Amino acid sequence: MAEQNREILKVEHLKKYFPVPNGMLHAVDDISFTINEGETLGIVGESGCGKSTMGRVILRLHEPTDGKVTFEGQDVLAMNSKQMKILRRDMQIIFQDPFASLNPRMTVSEAIVAPLLVQKIYDRKDKAGIEKRLREVMDMVGLANRLINTYPHELDGGRRQRIGIARALALEPKFIVCDEPVSALDVSIQAQILNLMQDLQESLGLTYLFITHDLSVVKHISDDILVMYLGQMVEKAPSYKLFKKPMHPYTQALLSAIPIPDPDLPMERIAMKGELTSPINPEKGCRFAKRCPFATDACRQQDMVLTEEEPGHFITCLRVQKGEI
Ligand SMILES: Nc1ncnc2c1ncn2[C@@H]1O[C@H](COP(=O)(O)OP(=O)(O)O)[C@@H](O)[C@H]1O
Ligand code: SF4
Ligand SMILES: [Mg+2]
Structure with missing residues (x-):
């Protein structure tokens, strides 16, 4: 606490x-x-x-x-x-319209992992470490693991906002x-x-x-x-x-x-x-x-x-x- x-x-x-x-x-x-x-x-x-x-x-x-x-x-x-x-x-931000703030060509996993790579929290080669953190963050926001390779337009508004939250949370x-x-x-x-x-x-x-x-x-x-x-x-x-x-x-x-x-x-x-x-x-x-x-x-x-x-x-x-x- x-x-x-x-x-x-x-x-x-x-x-x-x-x-x-x-x-x-x-x-x-x-x-x-x-x-x-x-x-x-x-x-x-x-x-x-x-x-x-x-x-x-x-x-x-x-x-x-x-x-x-x-x-x-x-x-x-x-x-x-x-x-x-x-x-x-x-210091992170979550936006009103997750659809507008998410790249339509990025899958759920790519969207959540991107900030970790930009900030160099993980080496790109550390596939296991990245995957572990991805699953942790998806669990935290209640996104099912089966959605890993879906695109934002395939998801409803609530799930898209969960991606927005996951992206913000990824960096702790x-x-x-x-x-x-x-x-x-x-x-x-x-x-x-x-x-x-x-x-x-x-x-x-x-x-x-x-x-x-x-x-x-x-x-x-x-x-x-x-x-x-x-x-x-x-x-x-x-x-x-x-x-x-x-x-x-x-x-x-x-x-x-x-x-x-x-x-x-x-x-x-x-x-x-x-x-x-x-x-x-x-x-x-x-x-x-x-x-x-x-x-x-x-x-x-x-x-x-x-x-x-x-x-x-x-x-x-x-x-x-x-x-x-
Ligand atoms: N880049 C900008 N250039 C000029 N005016 C802006 C710009 N961004 C916001 N504004 C103006 O600043 C005011 C506050 O906007 P904004 O912060 O978006 O309000 P809110 O989020 O409360 O709806 C508005 O009058 C808006 O038109
Ligand atoms: S205009 Fe209304 S809100 Fe503004 S100072 Fe006067 S009474 Fe208060
Ligand atoms: Mg506003």
Whole structure:
């Protein structure tokens, strides 16, 4: 089991701006958090709010505009390509659409073995060693050995995602960015894959950054949840607190869209009306103001500050901070 409360990843003031024809697109705009070993941080927000960009910047699949990423005490953004290649063994990614991320001409075994060869974990000639590791990893993710020579298009979505997970696990990583790993799957398969990921986390002591647009997906897997809106963090709290007492109007709106199984807890659906603020050269003030039913002039004029309203529960809403709503 992982040691309790050992910080494994620290992200400080991370920014990623993309130059676009009419200015700078603020995809990730000053995000900070830490994750402890063996824990899961859920990243939630609508499509386009910067979740994937953030995951990619942490792994340096994109170079950041500003900020700091520390993994096990090492400054990730200061590493050279050789150091990054070694770090890749510890930090992996699982993508939403395994079909798109898998080479259609590679069999299951070739897809899983490829990272082991690229990283030179095994010599190509060590057929027995490679075969042993392949079977181990396939067992771990519940892929039958008879599928070794099949191609991705011959398999269903759930099995393809199991290959994606196996590829990530092959190198024995410590930390995995899971970028909407169940969003493309049928609901019944989603539960199977989520259970598998939870079991793997427990048995291997893995740490997850679990990205999704669907709050209900991360409810059970996350220790903490960070809600993003247009590149910024609007709320962060332990999962149970966020579901019990969401404080930011955006989180409340997201939560109200989830059907509640308990009829004694009626929750009105809060409609998000109004246009989306542009992430290109965003104006001052709360980025949610155009859609927020509680917006005032002060919300539009003042820059938002993150405050800790209750132990471990952070928000940026000005009016909640002032006790007005
Ligand atoms: N390579 C890129 N160049 C320009 N803009 C990009 C690029 N990648 C992403 N974006 C923009 O950054 C924002 C965040 O995108 P993304 O991280 O994919 O969001 P999410 O994963 O939350 O759906 C979006 O406005 C998107 O259009
Ligand atoms: S700061 Fe104002 S506009 Fe923004 S979420 Fe809070 S009440 Fe709504
Ligand atoms: Mg995405």
